[in-house]
Amino acid sequence: DGGITQSPKYLFRKEGQNVTLSCEQNLNHDAMYWYRQDPGQGLRLIYYSQIVNDFQKGDIAEGYSVSREKKESFPLTVTSAQKNPTAFYLCASSIKVGWGRQETQYFGPGTRLLVL
Amino acid sequence: SQQGEEDPQALSIQEGENATMNCSYKTSINNLQWYRQNSGRGLVHLILIRSNEREKHSGRLRVTLDTSKKSSSLLITASRAADTASYFCATDKGTYKYIFGTGTRLKVLA
Numbered sequence: 001d002g003g004i005t006q007s008p009k010y011l012f013r014k015e016g017q018n019v020t021l022s023c024e025q026n027l028n029h030d031a032m033y034w035y036r037q038d039p040g041q042g043l044r045l046i047y048y049s050q051i052v053n054d055f056q057k058g059d060i061a062e063g064y065s066v067s068r069e070k071k072e073s074f075p076l077t078v079t080s081a082q083k084n085p086t087a088f089y090l091c092a093s094s095i096k097v098g099w100g101r102q103e104t105q106y107f108g109p110g111t112r113l114l115v116l
Numbered sequence: 117s118q119q120g121e122e123d124p125q126a127l128s129i130q131e132g133e134n135a136t137m138n139c140s141y142k143t144s145i146n147n148l149q150w151y152r153q154n155s156g157r158g159l160v161h162l163i164l165i166r167s168n169e170r171e172k173h174s175g176r177l178r179v180t181l182d183t184s185k186k187s188s189s190l191l192i193t194a195s196r197a198a199d200t201a202s203y204f205c206a207t208d209k210g211t212y213k214y215i216f217g218t219g220t221r222l223k224v225l226a
Binding site: 006042043058092104105107112 | 149151156157158159160161164204206213214215216217218219
């Protein structure tokens with residue numbers, strides 16, 4: 001059963017706590033992405049990675065960190081520096097088809113992060 | 117502001133009617149994609165149209181692209197209650213990342 005999985009579905013964070021959201025794909029895609037979605041809003045890019053051991057900041061990277069040690073995995077850590085972390089977090093992956101060109105993005109089911 | 121802006125923000129129609137939503141963008145693109153999101157779920161890819169294409173069909177979906185006006189439209193024909201969702205356009209400027217619009221919330225009434 002191929003696709004992208006995200007866990008957990010719901011995550012609760014206490015003040016001052018770092019939490020990590022998991023994203024795994026078995027589609028053999030090179031590129032992976034993390035987006036944040038606030039209620040009634042579109043998606044904003046947090047981080048993206050085009051290849052293992054390399055990643056780039058997106059538009060709202062402050063307070064977040066990522067790693068890309070394996071092609072299949074792209075975990076996102078929400079640090080205590082992120083003062084307003086409550087949101088829906090979506091992971092996606094895609095195939096690179098050439099320099100600067102992407103194709104369809106495949107999305108995971110999302111993780112909803114709530115602050116206690 | 118977002119590269120892609122959908123219009124209208126919300127749309128309510130009766131089952132069987134057609135639904136049209138529009139997307140405008142600001143800079144030149146490689147391709148434009150439309151996605152659907154059911155409430156509380158991830159996004160599902162619907163259709164991709166490249167900058168050298170003007171129209172594309174997939175089942176009940178028809179997408180047009182006008183690069184001179186920097187706009188695209190998504191038409192869903194003979195809508196069903198199951199089409200109720202938010203629809204987003206996403207543009208690829210060739211910078212390894214897509215920029216998503218704020219979405220159109222479609223409600224199809226049975």
